[in-house]
Amino acid sequence: MLSAAAAFALWGLFPLFFRRLAVLPAGEVLAHRIVWSLAFVLLVLGARRQWGWLRPLAAQPRVLAAFAASALLLAVNWLTYIWAVNHGHVIDASLGYFITPLVNVLLGYTVLHERPRRGQWLALGLAAAGVVWLTAQAGQLPWIALVLAASFGSYGLLRKVAVLGPLEGLALEAMLLAPLALGALLLWQVQGVGRFPLSDTATNLWLLAAGPITAIPLLLFAFGARRISMTTLGLMQYIGPTIQFGLGVWLFGEPFTGARLAGFGFIWLALGVYSLEGWWAARGK
Numbered sequence: 001m002l003s004a005a006a007a008f009a010l011w012g013l014f015p016l017f018f019r020r021l022a023v024l025p026a027g028e029v030l031a032h033r034i035v036w037s038l039a040f041v042l043l044v045l046g047a048r049r050q051w052g053w054l055r056p057l058a059a060q061p062r063v064l065a066a067f068a069a070s071a072l073l074l075a076v077n078w079l080t081y082i083w084a085v086n087h088g089h090v091i092d093a094s095l096g097y098f099i100t101p102l103v104n105v106l107l108g109y110t111v112l113h114e115r116p117r118r119g120q121w122l123a124l125g126l127a128a129a130g131v132v133w134l135t136a137q138a139g140q141l142p143w144i145a146l147v148l149a150a151s152f153g154s155y156g157l158l159r160k161v162a163v164l165g166p167l168e169g170l171a172l173e174a175m176l177l178a179p180l181a182l183g184a185l186l187l188w189q190v191q192g193v194g195r196f197p198l199s200d201t202a203t204n205l206w207l208l209a210a211g212p213i214t215a216i217p218l219l220l221f222a223f224g225a226r227r228i229s230m231t232t233l234g235l236m237q238y239i240g241p242t243i244q245f246g247l248g249v250w251l252f253g254e255p256f257t258g259a260r261l262a263g264f265g266f267i268w269l270a271l272g273v274y275s276l277e278g279w280w281a282a283r284g285k
Contacts, residue, residue, distance in 0.1 A: 014085070015248070016247065020202075034178055034180075035178060045167065045171060050167070057172070067164075068176055071173035077155060081093055091256060091260075092142060097152070098264075099131075105124060111157060122277075125270075131267075167215075170214075
């Protein structure tokens with residue numbers, strides 16, 4: 001439980017990290033995150049001599065295609081999140097991760113043909129009402145939250161049926177994205193718009209830290225997820241967006257009016273119904 005809680009808490013604190021990199025465009029931060037994540041996971045794999053999973057991949061084009069899709073979804077999620085944090089939308093980003101569990105239920109119904117229980121349908125309805133309310137109040141869809149929830153939910157769906165573990169999967173995704181990331185960084189340098197290395201040593205070090213900061217919570221999560229029930233894990237996943245929401249409201253001072261509170265209230269009520277229903281269903285087994 002401590003391992004899983006630490007992973008969710010670290011994810012919740014991510015806005016503090018990415019705000020340190022706000023001097024750089026979101027695309028450049030994304031490219032560095034991909035490159036340094038790959039460097040870190042390769043070091044971990046090398047230390048563990050964990051290379052056997054690479055050999056069969058050449059004869060498994062479907063696996064490579066699935067991980068290419070998950071890598072693309074991960075890049076979209078990372079880019080949207082980095083942009084949101086660095087442009088004062090931490091609260092919107094937290095909303096995306098609040099509704100992700102409900103998106104998972106919807107994806108399970110539409111893609112895996114699972115049958116949601118009545119309580120889960122009620123939760124989905126309440127969440128939809130919250131999104132409609134937020135759209136009406138803002139005059140536009142809460143696109144940041146929806147992109148984050150859809151990309152991460154779809155990514156989770158692909159990884160649920162993946163044949164590789166968390167560390168190997170992240171390594172393969174980073175390998176597939178790294179040529180694009182390195183190409184973009186090189187192009188920006190040639191064009192004279194690349195900012196790395198910066199004159200600020202601290203910012204350079206923060207960029208290099210993107211590797212372990214990305215991989216360590218994932219490893220903690222994988223360790224904890226194997227040892228606690230899915231019900232407990234499902235309740236603990238709200239730690240991250242709750243911390244992000246608190247940072248957005250109280251540290252970064254983002255506007256949060258009564259109208260937005262009402263929309264979030266629908267979402268939180270949906271999550272309450274979803275969690276209680278899941279706990280009740282698990283108890284009845």
